[in-house]
Amino acid sequence: MNHWLTAPILLPLLGGILQIFLSFAPLGLRRTLGLATTSLILVVSISLLLLADDGAYRVYALGNWAPPFGIVLVLDRLSALMLFMTALLALFCHIYSTRGTDAQGRHFHALFLFQLMGLNIAFLTGDLFNLFVAFEVLLIASYGLLMHGGGTARSVPGLHYVVLNLIGSSLFLISVGLLYSVVGTLNMADLAVKVPQVAPEDLPLVQAAGMMLLVVFALKAALLPLCFWLPRAYANATAPVAALFAVMTKVGIYAILRVYSLIFGDQAGPLANLGMDWLFPLALVTLAFGVIGALGADGLRKLVAWQVIISVGTLLAAISLHSEASTSAALFYLLNTTWVVGGLFLVTDLIARQRGSAADRIVTAPRMRSRTLLSVLFMIGATAAAGLPPLSGFFAKVLILESVKPSPEMGWLWSVILIGSFLTVIAYSRAGSIVFWRNVEGHVKDPGHLTLPVTVSAGALISLSLVIVALAEPINRYADATAEQLHTPSAYIEILQTPVVTRRESL
Amino acid sequence: MHLALEILIVVLLITGGLFALAGAIGLLSLPDFYTRLHAPTKATTLGVGGIVFSSMIFFSFGNKSLEVEEILIMVFLFLTAPISANMLAKAAMHLKVDRMEGTKGHPWDQ
Amino acid sequence: MEILFAFVIGTLTASGVYLILRARTFPVVVGLTMLSYAVNLFLFATGRLVTAGQPIIGSAKSYTDPLPQALVLTAIVIGFAMTAFVVVLALRSRADTGDDHVDGQKEAFWPEPGAKPAPEETR
């Protein structure tokens, strides 16, 4: 068993614990250690990504208990991709936070690292109940991060976010319980084996469980009509937190990808492709609603927050098509949107800091000190997000459009995505031209200076859209392979045969 | 089990139950809060104490090994009941809850 | 017994849901707690109702399903942490908005579209 599989979990855990002990240590030390931890996580994630690229499943039986009895970590292409995507985003967010965000309240670094721990568990675990625990870890950390820095505007959206997620957690438990009460197991591979064998009279129970689980994941993913908590919560979080949260909705999407391809996939008998027929129209409506939100946004943060919802709609629309090509396209899009939206949150923050009381609102304000640089970054980000060439968003969108064969779905998908893109372009160009160009006389008192770390982290995230273009071919190849792996769940099921390390009587 | 022990257990149980019931009846039927306060503080505590005590005997002789965790329960019950009563009385005096007619003396201001 | 148990869970759920839909933070928190009771009982019941089969080896002839119990334990602890957080958040919201409405004080916090923006910070 490859112990490195635990590293993406243990590193942030140990780093977080260290931060607890150091909570009264000088900020510099905490920053250094925090950044070092995140960097290490990135290094490990990259190695795992390279490792996973051979297409094999790597199983880690925690506590040396064989699946399905113990909890297993499973590394495949998808989880490795999610780990890497998250780690890279997190590193830049973390660097950005050292600009002062981390000094606005206690325990920022600890919360940040625990957030990563929760995310990484979610991506690695092969156990449904453990996925619940992972969700809770990442949620509780996200609650803390969301409220970080205080401020009156945060508490109400934060409250909404927490309450809704608590209801969601209850639903998750009910669903897991219901599944267990019929099939008697929690391991996802074992569930995949046993769900198709469920007796007909028990089917409604499993079906109810599956559908409720979908509601839970849809809530995390912010699918309409469960997405309303998101814009205000994200728009009010501190920038690095909002940027990191770009990955939070993706956890829901990851869960849908994982559970509904493995447990309720094509091979699930009467429950095959459960819920996917609901998902497609809802995803399109989500996309449309995101676009409407973006059009109506009165602030840049809100605009970017709605972009998150647009991404969710796009991703889920592609995923619900349930073909290898569309899954692969969705994965490509996933990378693009996560990084770029993260970058946009950071850039928006830099903009807001130079505009005095106008902050990020789309109104006339005195000219920014670093207008050129910020406008270039914003423009790149907006272009990538709206899916215009020559940036990654365009290729992602083309991949998604291409992945669907002529059918009524194609008509809907194409229309919504393309008209959505058009309106998004209008929204971004309107926002950008007002914020950057429509200036009034005057000076902002004490505008923030751009320091190297913040510029680099915001710029780097935005520039990733260029990197994706440059590396489009290998990325796409990886996405293809990932989609193929996802759509062949029979291979995943073989992890149940994992042998454990032979036990000696005592160590 | 020895008959005498059985009888002891049964007596403890029944009296305990009766006391618990008496406490509950008192709680329900006594006229004001201060008089009701007496019922659980004593009758119920004592009744439950008796039941717990019978359990100790029951298990100690039934399992042929000394089982005394019940003592801890009783200690806790008897140590804490007066404090609870005191705290509640203080709260009631603070809130100036109604006293039954004809109560002599008067509560203190809180 | 099963009907009673199911009815208990149903009632807890209904009461919890009703409270969650209230407009003030406190009832919502109480509702969440109630809902989590329902969920814990439900999760526990996935191992079915067993009267005298303990999950302790050597204590009984037959055993109950220990796994749901372990899951519920985890769920209780997590639920406690979450409840604590939401309680504190409710207080925080009360401190920040001056009201215990779940949406804060509407007028003060969510300006209507078209409301006058704050004057620019200009010299």
Next chain:
Amino acid sequence: MKALNGRFGLPHPMLSITLFLIWQALSNGISGGSVVLGLALAWLLPLFTRNFWPNNPAIRRPFRFLTYIVRVVWDITVASVNVAMLVLNPTRKPRPAFVVFPLELEHPLAISTLAGTISLTPGTVSADISDDNTLLLIHVLDMDDEADLVETIKRHYERPLREIFK
């Protein structure tokens, strides 16, 4: 030795003994392990929690304390029946009263012990202790004679307690 006693000694010997005994009882019979662990706990727990129990009065006569407890238990049992009768007899109306009891005891722990005793014995509940620890407010469920009651309490409980907590 004194310094050692200060930092590592037994701040509450009575407590330690009690803890040791309880542990033996809990441990399902006396064994080597339970004695060792019991000793350790009897030593360590009072040590750890000593800050939480400062300036405790010394209990001069531990055996006197035991007889006190036995007496109280007996009183409770006998008097309980009276109260039960009162409660269960719907025709009898209680004659409640608040009685102020002048305290002779000074140490708060002693006062609290007295108050607790009064509460446990049927018919009386300690409702409050005055801020200066000189008066005890007692609620009586069914009072015949106030002076008699005060005298009984003083004789039965307060004097023994004064001897115990000197």
Next chain:
Amino acid sequence: MTLALVVLLPFLGAIVAPLFAQAGRTAIAIASSVPPVIALAALYPLWPAVEAGHVLVQTQSWLPDIGLSLSFRLDGLSLLFALLILIIGLLIILYSRYYLKKHENIGKFYSLLLTFMGSMLGIVMSSNLVLMLVFWELTSLVSFLLISFWNDKQDARRGARMALAVTGGGGLALLAGVLLIGQVVGSYELDDVLAAAQLVKAHALYPVILVLVLLGAFTKSAQFPFHFWLPHAMQAPTPVSAYLHSATMVKAGIFLMARLYPVLAGTPEWFYLVSFTGMVTLLVGAYVALFKHDMKGLLAHSTVSHLGLITLLFGMGTKLAAVAAVFHVINHATFKASLFMATGIIDHETGTRDMRQINGLWKFMPYTATLSMVAAASMAGVPLLNGFLSKEMFFAESLELNLPGLWAYVPPVIATLAGIFAVAYSARFIHDVFFNGKPVDLPIYPPHEPPRYMKIPVEILVFACVMVGMFPAISVGPLLNAASAATLAGDVPDYHLVVIHGFNLPLVMSFIAFFGGLLMYTQRQRFFDFHERFREIDEKAVFEAVVARLSEKARALTSFIENGSLQRYAMLLIVATIVVAIYPMFELGLSIGSMGISPVDAPTVVAGLILITCAVGTAAMHRERLYALILLSVVGLMVALAFARFSAPDLAMTQLSVEVVTIVLLMLALYYLPSWTPVEASRFRRWRDIVIALLAGAGMFLVTLAMLTRPFDSISRYFLENSVSGGGGSNVVNVILVDFRGFDTLGEITVLGIAALGIFAMLRDAKLAAPPTDGQGHPWSTDAHPTMLQQISRPLLPMALMVSVYIFLRGHNLPGGGFIAGLVTSVALIVQYIASGMHWSHRRMPFSLTTPIGLGLLAATVTGMASFAFGFPFLTSTFSHMHWPLVGDFELASAMAFDVGVYLTVVGATLTILASLGRLSMKSNAMPEDS
């Protein structure tokens, strides 16, 4: 990779050029001309092959999944456009050197200009449709930035956004069209697409493809009704207008029609769509041009008109028409670019472009005037100039259309009419600017001839107009031939490039146009008066209003739906759950499984009824908050009893402890909240919520009942069998927690720890006013720490701690364990807090409250990691039986160490949470220090 290099060079230049900005305008202009010069040089050797009709394709695979390759192509058509782009680009670079002012951001300007050049080259040289599309949209983006170069001007910003919206939006339609072509053909490689022309035309999707592609082409080439963006794009600096809006970008749409001509043209759909659009555009542009007082406005509308002309030619579908179209592309580019540049010069020298102010410039700048007049004459279609030639071909083709009946007259009439307008506005351009009396209030007076080198580009272009006009066969013959061959897929018809074809109908039409135009110009005042009657629409304002309205509507809709109401969001979540579960529930019905119902006993029923009563009571009485809280504790107690009743001792204990801590927590919160809830919801709302709640409850009832009465088999057998042998404990629940599923527990205590940290952080600076009185208006009691409580709770602490040690130690084999022990310890300490106050207790705590959290997590993690040292996976446990003298036999399990971690975390987290809340009141209530 020559072709890729040609495209890439300007992009490289765009990166390098700004570095020369510091060195001055000349330096940057020279630096910027390097890429186009090299590109021209690189193309030169390829000329013979192209002329011979060869098609050069160089392909580099990129994203095979979407059929996207870096595939470049050089044929006559792309060469023609590439030359236009590069040569006019060079002239623009030179011209801009003098046009731009010193203080302007020349680095940005040249960089954008070169980026644009690269993108344009990309469009014309792509041999892959998707790749072309990339460049296509890039030109939209860059033109957005170029138009808004003077972004402090509102008109510039609005014009730029409008251009982006129209051309970018069209690009998206084109994207759809291209992707559909790909679906039909199976490839985006131009060679494959061209080869599959018949397949495409026969395909059911052909009309859709056609419309989508044409949407792209028409928006880009400013065809009616999308033409409105172009005049507003004139807010750009004049070199940009000259380059983008006459010579290159607007020709991209034309280029696209030419490129896909073999694939899409030749059908009735094509004919009607394209020629009709072209015709309308031709006429509308020409008409409006006449009335523009702004010189650039005139030129812009003239451009619209000429683009319509070219489109119409393509639409006609005849081969000669296509040749004429290609020819007119060249001619229009030359005369229109020179006219724009001349306008720029005039603007530069006079400070205005308003023809009502500018008069009689002949006197001040005769040289410029001459050049302009030649170019304008070409625009009017005066013989011996290149404009005349292609216009003649156009007139001739308009006569060749075989339309039925009277329709046959429509094209020639419209063509002539447009010709009349063209002559009229050209005449105006000449007369109104250079003659027509004296200048009126010129901002700069007197105007002079521009710097020498600023005129060079104009001279070159005008020279080209004349050369082509007089020696067409020599000057552009080969290029036109090659381009036409590429457009028509090799099938070039016979045509003769001569100055005059003899006296024929087209010549007559030209005469009519010429004299009609002059007549119209002389009678212009009437037309002006006529035109005045129609209120001119400012498309920018309309666009702006539409966007603003869209935005407003969107905001209204968003804030209507996403209204910040948790009640609504929660309702949606719950209703969504009910909706998705309702179908399976119906399937299930009131289902009692094969295990049947087991009998009840009275105490259980009573407890159940109490639970139900109190649960409903909590909901019903929730307005009285303390009452609700008390009822809730009864519910909690009953739940604990239920756990005990159904064989879950650990759960009962956990539930009991957690419940009391929760109640204390809620009470702490209640202190700062109103003690009762006002009635707010309407009766309808309450009933709606009751219905939702009942549905949810009914669902849970059905599910639970079905589940409880069905047999099942689970993995738990394994746990029961292996608990003692493999986990070393007989309490299977505890062994699952600390061993089988220890990872869950690690996550769980992490959650607890994080919650505590988060709460600590959140409450650190919270300011909550403590209410001065309780809910009924009583002032709070002053007796904070009652003597009895204080005194008795002190000996309770060590006893409670011992109990927790006891619970902890037996946990592995009997009910208990770290978690419950931790809660007991916490509760014991909380009693101290309650009895003696925070201050008092805090000072006596031997550690800071967060330390145990860290220690606990560390203990659990390190215990888990210890197994690494022995080659076992994380969290592998071990245990052994030991014998020590005195102590005797005992068991030591690593899971115990893990459980210590759980214990410590629970203690730390619980205390941190409660103490953080308690601290609130210390701040708000200045309490006297406790003794």
Next chain:
Amino acid sequence: MITIALKVTLAMVTLAVILNVIRLIKGPDAPDRILALDSLYINAIALIVLFSMLIHSRLYIQSALLIAVMGFVGTIALAKHLKRGSVIE
């Protein structure tokens, strides 16, 4: 004999619990309710102990002990809340 006695006692305690709940719901004042809750906790101890005796299992004695501890803490916290508002100060 013991079993019968257990069941009789169980019945009595169950009845006591019902009476407690009635007082809890009737109030009328908060202290009454808390008092009823306190009795309920204490009677729950009896229920658990009786149940343990019925099924001959000592696994729940700890739970009874915990009820004693937790009931106390709940009661004093509620009482203090009534009197002082802030439970921990």
